[in-house]
Amino acid sequence: MPRISRSATPKTIRPSGLKGKSDEPNDKQQTTKPPIKRHRASRRPSPDTIEEIFRRFHALEPEPKGELEHVNAYTLLVAVVLSAQATDAGVNKATRALFKLADTPEKMLALGEETLRQYIQTIGLYRTKAKNVMALSERLVREFQSQVPADRDVLETLPGVGRKTANVVMNMAFGQPTMAVDTHVFRVSHRIGLSKGKNPLAVEADLLRCIPDAYSMHAHHWLILHGRYLCKARKPECWRCSISELCSFPDKSEPPHGHRA
């Protein structure tokens, strides 16, 4: 049986779906006191509790998908590179037209850096990102027969590609049960108590250790979507969270004033 948090308010669990209104990127500062203590470590849940948490995520969203639009492994790689410190929605807005013209490394090189910059100029750090996209496209053509290599270590050697990007590509393009740790996964993992790691690499290792194999393929998407739409940075919506009584986060939020159960 899952362990029940003594700090949690007993409540009926209702399937609420993972999605709602996201608080990124313009969520307002919380004005009431005490403030939410972000990233405060919670008690580590038992293996049974972890199993139950992911069973519920699975029941709500059996096939969670990333929200970056792409048409193949190459455009996925480019989209993830462009998404650093940007929202998926903002990247999608820019890449919809871009990927119609350039969905392979050769076509991207033919487009040229200057034109690429014009397509992605609404995305933060677009000059650096345009440079990286051109450089990685050039390497794919020159060294990998224009294919995206299915190897995380090799992916990490491409310009603009870090471990998180490589993990996303390995998971979404090549079906590997990797754990890409972004700001949402980092925060949610700490709140639920899945990790007390101080950096993404430590959190990744904890998640790979504690999440049951049956759920590891989709785990990072469940955690991202949970963090993006429900367990938000400043205002987690604990009152409508499907795993509330399994989560030992000490600063759970109450329903907004006037909300009817």
Ligand code: SF4
């Ligand atoms: S939203 Fe859910 S997972 Fe996040 S802190 Fe609240 S109860 Fe825990």
